[in-house]
Amino acid sequence: MRYIPKSPEERETMLRAVGCDSIDQLFESIPSALRLGRELRLDRGRSEPEILRYFEERAAENAGDFACFVGAGAYDHFRPSVVDAMISRSEFYTAYTPYQPEISQGTLQAIFEFQTLMCQLTGMDVANASLYDGSTALPEAVMMAVRANGRRRVLLARSIHPEYRQVLNTYLQHQNIALDEIPWGNSGQADHAELQARVGSDVSAVVLQSPNFFGVVEDVAAATKIAHAAGALLVVMITEPVSLGILHPPAEADIVAGEGQSLGVPLSFGGPYVGFVATREKYIRSMPGRLVGQTTDSRGERSFCLTLATREQHIRREKATSNICTNQALCALMVTVYLSVYGKKGFRELALQNVAKTQYAQKKFLKAGASLRFSGPHFNEFIVRGEGSRGLDAKLRQERIIGGLDLGRFYPELEGDRLFCFTETASREKIDKLVEVYAAHELTVHAAQQQRS
Amino acid sequence: MADHIKKARPHVNQNEDLIFERSSAGKCAYQLPPLDVPPADTGALGGFTRDEIPGFPEVSEMEIVRHFTRLSTWNYGVDTGAYLLGSCTMKYNPKINELVARLKGIANVHPYQPQEASQGCLKVLKLLSESLLEITGMDAITLQPAAGAHGEMTALLMVHAYLASQGNPRHKVLIPDSAHGTNAASAAMAGYKTLNLPSNSEGMVDLATLERLMDDDVAALMLTNPNTLGIFEERIAEIARIVHARGGLVYMDGANMNALVGVSRPGDFGVDVLHLNLHKTFSTPHGGGGPGAGPVAVRKQLEPFLPIPTLIEKPDGSLALDYDRPASIGRVRAFYGNFGVLVRALAYILANGAEGLRESTEEAVLNSVYVRKNLEDSYELPYKRPALHECVFSDKRQAQHGVHTGDIAKRLIDYGFHPYTVSFPLIVPGALMIEPTESESKQELDLLIDALRSIAREAEQEPETVLHAPHTTRIARVDEVQAARRPILRWKPEPRT
Incomplete structure (x- = not known):
């Protein structure tokens, strides 16, 4: 096997040195009845060209070079070449969790920079070293809120990513925490009158996503006032952090949970991505996940190390703030490089391009006779009302377009409506083509319906 | 120097x-x-805008x-040199894995692309699932959990759901004192109380104690096999019998699968559910602390409880994701798992094939046994039973000179190695836990042995050298106490004067 760095003679020498005649002897502590006694039923080992061919064939079976107008928690942004070049430094990607700070300062400083960037983006005081992804950051943030104030009911906007809400349900099923939904209003924002009516002294936290699953920007400050008046915390979920290049940060909130995929992490069919939790100073010790702190070495030089580990599972075991034992360091590094590339000016310009493309697409759809579901402010996603989109995907595929998510799978009340996303990668030409195919399709659907009635 | x-x-x-x-x-x-479109109208953003950050x-x-x-x-990576962390399996991360994970059509596939336009991804998931089932001897699998601890939680939720379907989910989970800290934390997240199972004098599960503690309120035994001393629980079949006789399930923490692949299968020794760490056993890079992947494999009776979605084959032969599973524990994360990590693990399995996987296991064990044999004279070996892929010494002899495992680890850095796991497992006071993996050559291992012997001599003759190590790194020993006492967790601009 080409990954094993040993000659047959070295192997023999080592076997003799440990007093064995055969390799099998090394496994004598496994009762023979429990040993496999045959080769695994897998193919022979493959060469590099064969492995490459296998994956190229699989890649060709996916729609890989299509224009992608779907977002919904995973966003198609351009990844500057510097990102992959830097994370391909194998001292980064072949290292372990930085338990030995003297030979891990690279990872540690990069995470410290990541934590700083997340604070700057969100307007929070502290951020952790990252979590698995946004969907698991949400339950971590909710459980953190419950730890912080001891209340056990949580109000959740129905416009939070449906899969995230499913994950939250899974995490909380044995935690004795009650979940209650807040509906959306005509603007697409959470209905604040409903929020006001449901919030009470038993509510630990109110959770919103902004921009929400429909791309609508929430009024975080107003929701925070309502939550705080009842003594509840406000948790804000961010799934499209590019929005924070132009949108007001959720600085009024108490906890911000996020998904960082947009910031330089490949779509990769849904993972690996990178979640995070940021919060106010006073909640640091309730935080889940790894934290990197600045300190000095014995010569007084600035250095970094993992810190506040007394919250964590390897010390606290069953009383830990979370069972998480890692962060997503390499994805967090992608985010750090990505934000360094765009920087102060570029990140704003990037966000504005997303808004410009989205507003253009909205106008095109309206002009073609389509109607938009919600009237509130949108960032880079919006819903087009539809009569039923069966057959549309196939037509779009002919034009090499992946277009819109039919919301019926998550919201029966929105069956046939489509959620579209337009990032800076959307070209005017493809947007025009999308709207043209969409409009033609809707026309045929209408015609068919009228014929039936 | x-x-x-x-x-x-x-x-x-x-x-x-x-x-x-x-x-x-x-x-x-x-x-x-x-x-190529008109500029953004920020007025349409409802006043929710910000200035530059x-x-x-x-x-x-x-x-x-x-x-x-x-x-x-x-930094120090596996590509720099031997990375001895026990229980972490810091093996070589093949370069072809990185190449294929970045292919167009793999790296840029949107998770909500129509399934007909994602068949290549689904086929990757299918082949990896089948391979891991053959390797573990289990019946069904989910590839979704993002890491080992996430897999543990997923598995225990399934245990809970299964036992509830049998009439009583029970309240307790038995965890040996040699286990990883995540085990207890994950059990708590699934609503279980943990019960400590003390190891016997040989570092293994004590059957009499297990008999005594295993009652009708214990949902599962969480076992790491081989355990964190690298020792195979040779009475695993009896252990499983005891647990099953009282209606409990055997959960295996698969952190140490690198000792078993191609040689012995958990499905053949009584395990009901286990998680794998693809970033350990299957060579996907640790990335400085993630991303990883922690698939969970189960026996038939637990299959209905797998998280949604599961992968199915339709009558026309195409693959699809199935969300209609009423007994499922639900969704454990958005989308379908750390696909980019799964791609790399499959590339590793393809490169090795059956023979290469077995050979890797053999070499991993040989390397550990070789290191152990050559260091027995210099370091205390608290548990003498034959071990497999890792070996655990204690600092008992060096401690007489005031030198502890943490100091030896720091000194090992000066010798050019990434240290072993320090002070774990907890059943060995002052533990040095060494896992060389199959990726180390005889030359590298001989240098390691020389280094650790030399440090043992230093501990006797010049302990100060060890106590103040490392001496050659760009920064000296880091003040971790100060970091926790006055946390500085972000950069802030210097205040203007």
């Missing part, structure tokens, strides 16, 4: 500030294509590249 240090010598590396400190107004590293970096491309390249040189 002492001339008995053969592997390493000091070299110059560059200083580097924080990226924020390199910043000056007007520098940039980006250029967006010109906008204060303190955000303004740096050039060259500076970014130097910045992160310099930081990288302050």
Whole structure:
């Protein structure tokens, strides 16, 4: 096997040195009845060209070079070449969790920079070293809120990513925490009158996503006032952090949970991505996940190390703030490089391009006779009302377009409506083509319906 | 530099500030294509806008590249040298894995692309699932959990759901005192109380104690096999019988699967549910602390409880994701798992094939046994039973001179190695837990053995050298107490005077 760095003679020498005649002897502590006694039923080992061919064939079976107008928690942004070049430094990607700070300062400083960037983006005081992804950051943030104030009911906007809400349900099923939904209003924002009516002294936290699953920007400050008046915390979920290049940060909130995929992490069919939790100073010790702190070495030089580990599972075991034992360091590094590339000016310009493309697409759809579901402010996603989109995907595929998510799978009340996303990668030409195919399709659907009635 | 240090010598590396400190107004590293649509109307954003973000970096491309390249040189990776962390399986991360994970059509596939346009991805999931089932001898699998601890939680939720379907989910989970800390934390997240199972004098599960503690309120035994001493629980079949006789399930923490692949299968020794760590056993890079992947494999009776979605084959032969599973524990994360990690693990399995996987296991065990044999004279071996892929010493002899495992670890850095796991498992006071993996050559292992013997001599003859190590790193020993006492968790601009 080409990954094993040993000659047959070295192997023999080592076997003799440990007093064995055969390799099998090394496994004598496994009762023979429990040993496999045959080769695994897998193919022979493959060469590099064969492995490459296998994956190229699989890649060709996916729609890989299509224009992608779907977002919904995973966003198609351009990844500057510097990102992959830097994370391909194998001292980064072949290292372990930085338990030995003297030979891990690279990872540690990069995470410290990541934590700083997340604070700057969100307007929070502290951020952790990252979590698995946004969907698991949400339950971590909710459980953190419950730890912080001891209340056990949580109000959740129905416009939070449906899969995230499913994950939250899974995490909380044995935690004795009650979940209650807040509906959306005509603007697409959470209905604040409903929020006001449901919030009470038993509510630990109110959770919103902004921009929400429909791309609508929430009024975080107003929701925070309502939550705080009842003594509840406000948790804000961010799934499209590019929005924070132009949108007001959720600085009024108490906890911000996020998904960082947009910031330089490949779509990769849904993972690996990178979640995070940021919060106010006073909640640091309730935080889940790894934290990197600045300190000095014995010569007084600035250095970094993992810190506040007394919250964590390897010390606290069953009383830990979370069972998480890692962060997503390499994805967090992608985010750090990505934000360094765009920087102060570029990140704003990037966000504005997303808004410009989205507003253009909205106008095109309206002009073609389509109607938009919600009237509130949108960032880079919006819903087009539809009569039923069966057959549309196939037509779009002919034009090499992946277009819109039919919301019926998550919201029966929105069956046939489509959620579209337009990032800076959307070209005017493809947007025009999308709207043209969409409009033609809707026309045929209408015609068919009228014929039936 | 002492001339008995053969592997390493000091070299110059560059200083580097924080990226924020390199910043000056007007520098940039980006250029967006010109906008082909009218500019954004920020008035339509409902007043929810912000200005430029204060303190955000303004740096050039060259500076970014130097910045992160310099930081990288302050790290130690598997590509630098032997990475001895026990229970972490720091094996070689093949380069072809990185190449295939970045292919167009793999790296840029949107998770909500129509399933007909994602068949290639689904086929990757299918082949990996089938391979892992053959390797573990189990019946069904989910590839979704993002890491080992996430897999543990997923598995225990399934245990809970299964037992509830049998009439009683029970309240307790038995965990040996040698287990990973995540086991207990994950059990708590699934609503279970944990019960400590003390090991016997040989570091193994004590059957009499297990008999006594295993009652009708214990949902599962969480067992690591081989355990964290690297010792195979040779009475695993009896252990499983005891647990099953009282209606409980056997959960296996698969952190140490690198000792078993191709040699012995959990499905053949009574395990009902286990998680794997693809970033350990199946060579996907640790990335400085993630991402990983922690698939969970189960026996038939637990299959209905797998998280949604599961992978199915339709009558026309195409693959699809199935969400209609009423008994499922629900969804454990968005989308379908850490697909990019799964791709790399499959590339590793393809490269090895059946024979290569078995050979890797054999070499991993040989390397550990070789290291153990050669260090027995210098370090205390608290548990003498034959071990497999890792070996655990204690600092008992060195402690007489005031030198502890943490000090030996720091000194090992001077010799050019990444230290072993320090002070774990907890049943060995002052533990040195060494897992060389199959990726180390005889030359590298001989240098390691020399280094650890030399440090043992230093501990006797010049303990101060060890106590103040490392001496050759760019920074000296880090003050971790200060970091926790006065937490500084982010950079802030210097206040203007």
